[in-house]
Amino acid sequence: MIKKSLFCLFIFLIRIPLFAQNGDNEGYVFTTVKEVKATPVKNQYRSGTCWSYSALSFLESELLRKGKSEYDLSEMWIVRHTYPAKAEKYMRLHGNISLSAGGSFGDVLWVMRNYGIVPQNSYQGLNYGEDKDVHSELDAATKAYADAILKTSERSGLTTAWMDGFEGIMDAYLGERPEKFSYNGKEYTPQSFMQSLGLNLDDYVSITSYTHHPFYEPFILEIPDNWIWGSSYNVPMNEMQEIVNNAINIGYSVLWGADVSENGFAYRKGVAVVPVTKTDEMSDSDKARWIGVSDKDRESQIMNLDKPVTERKITQDMRQIAFDNFQTTDDHGMHITGIAKDQNSKIFYKVKNSWGTNDSKYDGYFYCSEAFFLYKTMNIMVHKSAIPKDTANKLGLK
Numbered sequence: 001m002i003k004k005s006l007f008c009l010f011i012f013l014i015r016i017p018l019f020a021q022n023g024d025n026e027g028y029v030f031t032t033v034k035e036v037k038a039t040p041v042k043n044q045y046r047s048g049t050c051w052s053y054s055a056l057s058f059l060e061s062e063l064l065r066k067g068k069s070e071y072d073l074s075e076m077w078i079v080r081h082t083y084p085a086k087a088e089k090y091m092r093l094h095g096n097i098s099l100s101a102g103g104s105f106g107d108v109l110w111v112m113r114n115y116g117i118v119p120q121n122s123y124q125g126l127n128y129g130e131d132k133d134v135h136s137e138l139d140a141a142t143k144a145y146a147d148a149i150l151k152t153s154e155r156s157g158l159t160t161a162w163m164d165g166f167e168g169i170m171d172a173y174l175g176e177r178p179e180k181f182s183y184n185g186k187e188y189t190p191q192s193f194m195q196s197l198g199l200n201l202d203d204y205v206s207i208t209s210y211t212h213h214p215f216y217e218p219f220i221l222e223i224p225d226n227w228i229w230g231s232s233y234n235v236p237m238n239e240m241q242e243i244v245n246n247a248i249n250i251g252y253s254v255l256w257g258a259d260v261s262e263n264g265f266a267y268r269k270g271v272a273v274v275p276v277t278k279t280d281e282m283s284d285s286d287k288a289r290w291i292g293v294s295d296k297d298r299e300s301q302i303m304n305l306d307k308p309v310t311e312r313k314i315t316q317d318m319r320q321i322a323f324d325n326f327q328t329t330d331d332h333g334m335h336i337t338g339i340a341k342d343q344n345s346k347i348f349y350k351v352k353n354s355w356g357t358n359d360s361k362y363d364g365y366f367y368c369s370e371a372f373f374l375y376k377t378m379n380i381m382v383h384k385s386a387i388p389k390d391t392a393n394k395l396g397l398k
Helices: 050-065 075-092 105-115 136-156 162-174 190-197 237-249 284-289 295-303 316-324 370-376 389-395
Strands: 031-035 181-183 186-188 204-208 218-220 231-234 254-258 332-341 347-352 365-369 377-383
Touching: 031 237, 050 075, 050 105, 050 254, 050 332, 050 377, 075 105, 075 136, 075 162, 105 190, 105 204, 136 162, 186 190, 204 237, 237 254, 237 332, 237 370, 237 377, 237 389, 254 370, 316 370, 332 365, 347 370, 365 370, 370 377
Parallel strands: 204 231
Antiparallel strands: 031 332, 181 186, 204 377, 218 231, 254 332, 254 377, 332 347, 347 365
């Protein structure tokens, strides 16, 4: 995911470098150009719920953009409702669909439409002796239970009680769901709290860019975590990037689903890049620097990222090939909150992650290059008002 997520046209224009520039080997130095307000970084810890964390971060920023106060919405409320729905579809398809911790940004909108939402302090989902999300037992228990029921049902059919058993596992780990709760001195139900936020969930659309479907038409993105079979609008990759740039520049943030398994995703160093490591892709001047250096040593030195690197030029075909041969997979959901430049004036996107602030160079954020975004983006989600008019018209969005 990630994982899935802006206050009334207030955009911070910050031009103070994060670190002083004092040498060629200082690593990347970033200056923020545009930034949208976001809530504090959270930690999904040992759970595969980046899609819920990132999407609620995005919606919390949306509330700020709309002039609301800062909210801390419950990620586990979303998780609590998606697991049973996934299990039901798993049964209907005889186990021929993913039943795992993964999910999509559309899951969050679906839960909020159907079950409302609650603040974090009303539902933390920590009913199993941990103070952070640790879902190894939960994931194992739900999958084993579903598989056992499925095996039995093939002989005798499903009973009317199987879902009650599944719900019991969810309650045991995450806790029973509150029907009512108090927030800032007022009593709410999850549905009335959702209404109080003033979010129109129909305003949010998913965008992707692949050539195995026609451009400017929606299609169901064929990835395992899209169990809900949500549709994404398909646009050329340059227009997908224009949507992100336009969104940030007019005060909207962007939900970002991407593959983070690439070597150039260096979270501890705070960057995600696509370096040129092969000499046949280098300019003559770059090739000259590596004369006499072995392929292994050259790649190791470049991937150390101790200074800005030359990146590959990404094409639409490269995106498609990486998707088709499983080099690009639906790894992680994150939240793009700004645009920055490095010391060489190259554009990067400022990304809010959900892995806490420890072991992070930029307090839970990192910087993604344009090349990495173009190459490894699975899909984005934005408010439809953030889409440039020409593209919105092509998609039939109003």
